[in-house]
Amino acid sequence: MRKSILTLSLLFMGIVSSFAQYKRVNDIAYSQEDNAYAKERCKLDVYYPTDKKDVPVVVWFHGGGIEAGEKYIDNELLDAGYTVIAANYRLLPKATIDEVLDDAAAAVAWAFKNAEKYNGSKRKIFVAGHSAGGYMLDLIGLDKHYLQKYGIDADSIAGLFPFSGQVVTHYNIRKQQGIGPLQPTIDKYAPLTHIRKDCPPIVIISADRELELFGRYEEQAYFWRMLKLVGHPDVTLYEMQGFNHGDMPHPAYHVMKEHIKRLAK
Numbered sequence: 471m472r473k474s475i476l477t478l479s480l481l482f483m484g485i486v487s488s489f490a491q492y493k494r495v496n497d498i499a500y501s502q503e504d505n506a507y508a509k510e511r512c513k514l515d516v517y518y519p520t521d522k523k524d525v526p527v528v529v530w531f532h533g534g535g536i537e538a539g540e541k542y543i544d545n546e547l548l549d550a551g552y553t554v555i556a557a558n559y560r561l562l563p564k565a566t567i568d569e570v571l572d573d574a575a576a577a578v579a580w581a582f583k584n585a586e587k588y589n590g591s592k593r594k595i596f597v598a599g600h601s602a603g604g605y606m607l608d609l610i611g612l613d614k615h616y617l618q619k620y621g622i623d624a625d626s627i628a629g630l631f632p633f634s635g636q637v638v639t640h641y642n643i644r645k646q647q648g649i650g651p652l653q654p655t656i657d658k659y660a661p662l663t664h665i666r667k668d669c670p671p672i673v674i675i676s677a678d679r680e681l682e683l684f685g686r687y688e689e690q691a692y693f694w695r696m697l698k699l700v701g702h703p704d705v706t707l708y709e710m711q712g713f714n715h716g717d718m719p720h721p722a723y724h725v726m727k728e729h730i731k732r733l734a735k
Contacts, residue, residue: 491519491522492518492520492549494517495516497515498515498516500513500514500557500576500580507564507565508569511559511560512577513541513557514555514577515555515556518553518590519551519552519553520589522589524589524590524591524594525589525591525594526551526590526591526594526596527553527555527585527590527594528552529557529577529581529595529597530544530547530554530556530557530603531559531574531597531599531604532556532558532602532603533600535640535641535642536602536643537642541556546724555577555581559577559606562643563646567640571606571616572616574607575610575617576620578622579620581595592626595627596627596630597631598630598633599631599632600719601633601715602636603633604632604633604635604636605632605637608637608672609659611670625668625669628670628671628734629670629671631722632690633719633722634675634677634683635661636661637660637661637692638654638662639657639659641684652684662692662693665696666702667697667702669697671729673706673708674694674707675707675708675710675718676708676709676710677710677718678709678711679709681712681715682715683715687709690707706729708722
């Protein structure tokens with residue numbers, strides 16, 4: 471009995487020790503924009519290992535249709551050996567889409583400039599996000615002008631992981647133009663417009679095609695096909711069968727972790 475108690479105590483101490491090897495810092499301002507809304511929204515949280523260096527960095531953008539949502543770090547990313555950066559950004563309609571995308575670029579640029587302070591490697595910065603977050607990261611990863619403003623080459627990103635990200639012009643941008651969600655448009659705000667063979671490795675992850683939002687699997691399959699046709703050497707498409715738009719991140723994290731392992735070597 472005493473041996474069992476001792477074993478449990480040691481296991482508990484190991485668990486506590488494991489959690490103690492990580493630290494979290496909340497609400498770090500990442501933008502230089504001097505207005506009240508930017509100061510309210512442009513903040514990020516950093517969760518990082520204290521006993522390792524040169525670890526992969528995951529910058530995570532939440533979903534919410536670009537109109538809602540709050541930064542969060544999913545349990546799947548805790549104690550995974552990463553420095554995780556979860557960023558808020560300004561939202562429609564209070565901000566313009568250009569301001570929203572500039573926030574996303576500013577957060578990624580912050581990661582490049584500050585990763586090493588939080589034991590991350592600026593050579594292993596991965597950008598991931600769900601839904602609207604996936605849409606945003608596709609744009610700033612493909613259209614290089616967003617990060618160029620901050621002195622960062624988008625091709626320095628080690629990998630892009632859009633979870634159910636729209637690749638035509640986002641439906642809430644179209645809503646502002648009086649266009650319905652089932653009438654797609656492709657303009658400068660569509661990731662499809664900016665397809666190029668030399669963008670970072672990209673892992674496209676969709677929910678079940680019968681359960682996705684607004685036919686988003688088919689959008690992403692077309693996105694994958696066009697990247698393949700232009701000669702992109704490292705693009706992959708996954709369909710999380712049986713999972714809908716909202717719950718598909720759970721299995722998608724496993725896919726992302728396996729590819730980070732591959733790409734971070």
